[in-house]
Amino acid sequence: xxxFLFDLLIVPLLLHPWTKYRIGFPAAMCFNGMNKFMFNIGxxxxxxxxxxxxxxxxxxxxxAFSRLGLAWSxxxxxxRSYTREDLKLDESGRWVDEPAVDAAMTxxxxxxxxxxxxxxxxxxYTTPHKLVLxxxxxxxxxHIIVPTRHFFIYEGNPSWSEEGxxxxxxxxxxxxxxxxxxxxxxxxxxxxxxxxxxxxxxxGLGARQLKKVLTRPHATLMYAGYLGKLxxxxxxxxxxxxxxxxxxxxxxxxxxxxxxxxxxxxxIATYEWAGVTALGKFLLPLQxxxxxxxxxxxxxxxxxxxxxxxxxxxxxxHRKSEGRARAMRGREEGG
Numbered sequence: 001x002x003x004f005l006f007d008l009l010i011v012p013l014l015l016h017p018w019t020k021y022r023i024g025f026p027a028a029m030c031f032n033g034m035n036k037f038m039f040n041i042g043x044x045x046x047x048x049x050x051x052x053x054x055x056x057x058x059x060x061x062x063x064a065f066s067r068l069g070l071a072w073s074x075x076x077x078x079x080r081s082y083t084r085e086d087l088k089l090d091e092s093g094r095w096v097d098e099p100a101v102d103a104a105m106t107x108x109x110x111x112x113x114x115x116x117x118x119x120x121x122x123x124x125y126t127t128p129h130k131l132v133l134x135x136x137x138x139x140x141x142x143h144i145i146v147p148t149r150h151f152f153i154y155e156g157n158p159s160w161s162e163e164g165x166x167x168x169x170x171x172x173x174x175x176x177x178x179x180x181x182x183x184x185x186x187x188x189x190x191x192x193x194x195x196x197x198x199x200x201x202x203x204g205l206g207a208r209q210l211k212k213v214l215t216r217p218h219a220t221l222m223y224a225g226y227l228g229k230l231x232x233x234x235x236x237x238x239x240x241x242x243x244x245x246x247x248x249x250x251x252x253x254x255x256x257x258x259x260x261x262x263x264x265x266x267x268i269a270t271y272e273w274a275g276v277t278a279l280g281k282f283l284l285p286l287q288x289x290x291x292x293x294x295x296x297x298x299x300x301x302x303x304x305x306x307x308x309x310x311x312x313x314x315x316x317x318h319r320k321s322e323g324r325a326r327a328m329r330g331r332e333e334g335g
Contacts, residue, residue: 006031014055028052041171156279160249160257160286162216163277176215178247178254182224186231187239196244199223215247217257217283225268241265246304249286254304256284 006027013024029049036045125133150164158165159174185194199205199213205223212219224241231238243258258264262282270276279285 020055025052154277157286161279161283162218174250176247176249178245180214180243180245183242183244184238185240187237217278221264221268224264228265238265255287256304258282259284
């Protein structure tokens, strides 16, 4: 509720002259600073803090540019002194606003309000006016359509499938926990049996990359494409990569996010194109909350957990066999 009240009141506080610098700016800086150091939400707090410059009075920008110009003159033109008139300051040190627009700041079109009447009493919309209006309209339209695209382009819950989640302002609305393995089948005519890869054991993934690979389908596809290129460069092309996982969203029962029977390689670089959904192709829909108790969703959870237990056991056996093979090769080379 504190965040709700802040979002509701911060703009009026920044617009009112009396509260702008006394309450608005300190509150906004403290709020964004807390977000930066307490929550992992990327560059959002920094960009929001930078946007506070939009609420500064005009004379602040004029004074800053004037002082910058004087500094340039001192450094490169040899000017050694300047007066209060150079800085446009009065005797008390306050900024003196100029009544007229400076010639260097003249806009390429009239700043008088345009008129659509066409009677000659006002200024008609010129080409620059129309270009500015078209840009503003397009800007607003994009920033309305993009965050809401999951309502009319994609099916399902965007917190589960991640379709339409990027740039949708769905901040801190989901907690997705679980595990994911990639089942790799090499294209060698069946000489090598399918085996599992655990992304958590990949030293090439950082902590933040790993978190996204394990929980976000578009990142999983990118990682699968990276593995495909890596194997191909090593002369071992892949026939298929399948994701076998088990996830829970916001306290729901565990279930599969990826269809464990579908090869991901044909879908790489095609995820979340406009109007193209992965549900029904390689993603499975989110099972709804049960209204009849936990028993209704237990088959999905039981199958998911059982699969992951089997895979974990197979992975441990695969690691042991690889360790024994390396040990044998070491003894042979040493002998």
